[in-house]
Amino acid sequence: MAASTTFEPVLERIAEEVERTPGRGRPAGYIPALAARDPRSFGMAVAEPDGSVYGVGDWRRPFSVQSITKVFTLALDLAREGDALWEHVGREPSGNPFNSLVQLEYEDGIPRNPFINAGALVVTDRLHTRTGDAAGELLAFLRAESGNPGLGFDVEVAASEEAHGNRNAALAHFMASYGNIDNPVPVLLDQYFRQCSVAASCADLALATGFLARHGIRADGTRLLSRSQAKQVNAVMLTCGTYDAAGEFAYRVGLPGKSGVGGGIIAVVPGRCTLCVWGPGLDERGNSVAGVAALERFTTLTGLSVF
Numbered sequence: 677m678a679a680s681t682t683f684e685p686v687l688e689r690i691a692e693e694v695e696r697t698p699g700r701g702r703p704a705g706y707i708p709a710l711a712a713r714d715p716r717s718f719g720m721a722v723a724e725p726d727g728s729v730y731g732v733g734d735w736r737r738p739f740s741v742q743s744i745t746k747v748f749t750l751a752l753d754l755a756r757e758g759d760a761l762w763e764h765v766g767r768e769p770s771g772n773p774f775n776s777l778v779q780l781e782y783e784d785g786i787p788r789n790p791f792i793n794a795g796a797l798v799v800t801d802r803l804h805t806r807t808g809d810a811a812g813e814l815l816a817f818l819r820a821e822s823g824n825p826g827l828g829f830d831v832e833v834a835a836s837e838e839a840h841g842n843r844n845a846a847l848a849h850f851m852a853s854y855g856n857i858d859n860p861v862p863v864l865l866d867q868y869f870r871q872c873s874v875a876a877s878c879a880d881l882a883l884a885t886g887f888l889a890r891h892g893i894r895a896d897g898t899r900l901l902s903r904s905q906a907k908q909v910n911a912v913m914l915t916c917g918t919y920d921a922a923g924e925f926a927y928r929v930g931l932p933g934k935s936g937v938g939g940g941i942i943a944v945v946p947g948r949c950t951l952c953v954w955g956p957g958l959d960e961r962g963n964s965v966a967g968v969a970a971l972e973r974f975t976t977l978t979g980l981s982v983f
């Protein structure tokens with residue numbers, strides 16, 4: 677880990693500005709294990725393609741990764757099955773909440789994109805069929821890319837999700853009725869809830885996202901995705917990564933990004949760096965209030981964006 681003269685001043689400045697911001701939103705209420713988080717917690721990390729990482733605030737404190745895992749399962753499945761995946765899940769923004777059911781009936785059980793819950797369930801199902809352990813595959817990948825062998829599942833969060841999992845179960849059963857789910861629904865849900873429950877810090881996730889800034893190359897120099905596939909994942913993050921606020925996120929931040937209801941957001945400046953920010957207070961669309969504000973300040977202050 678090198679000392680930076682580039683990113684540390686800007687991170688300090690952003691943290692001070694966030695500290696002065698009064699409204700921070702509310703932690704996710706539907707998973708009781710997440711509801712207890714202090715909405716004023718804040719951390720942010722930036723990683724460079726060479727593995728250097730810088731941070732501010734609670735950047736080394738683990739939080740619940742939740743839907744950010746959808747980026748990694750997508751990449752892992754795409755690396756295995758290639759374009760055949762896109763016969764089972766679309767690539768269009770949904771304009772609906774992340775856990776919505778309504779579009780599935782009109783689109784024959786093919787979810788709009790891999791980053792809403794329905795789409796992520798399809799991706800996890802396919803990855804599970806190919807690997808026999810989708811959640812384990814994800815965890816091994818996150819450990820390797822972050823260089824942190826201590827990453828693990830949070831069993832309390834996973835149990836809490838299962839206990840409040842009727843909507844995800846409904847999504848999975850509904851898609852299964854169209855033949856778009858391979859595994860028995862209880863098996864898939866167990867994988868999905870464990871996947872969402874991974875606990876990791878901003879530093880871990882900024883590093884683990886590095887393959888998207890390195891155009892598909894993993895931390896050890898091997899290739900996970902083709903350059904073109906890495907571009908595709910970044911594009912889907914830009915258009916679909918923050919659910920029905922993806923247009924607003926692109927407008928304010930100008931980067932591919934993916935949020936989770938644990939309050940984390942990852943973002944990518946292809947070729948230059950990856951970011952992860954965490955603030956557990958969410959807006960009504962399920963995105964971190966402090967996280968979006970901090971990323972907006974980062975791209976404004978540094979001029980780094982895809983536009």
Ligand code: GLN
Binds near residue numbers: 743774775793872962
């Ligand atoms: N585990 C959550 C769910 O499936 C993930 C949602 C999210 O982070 N947006 O509802």
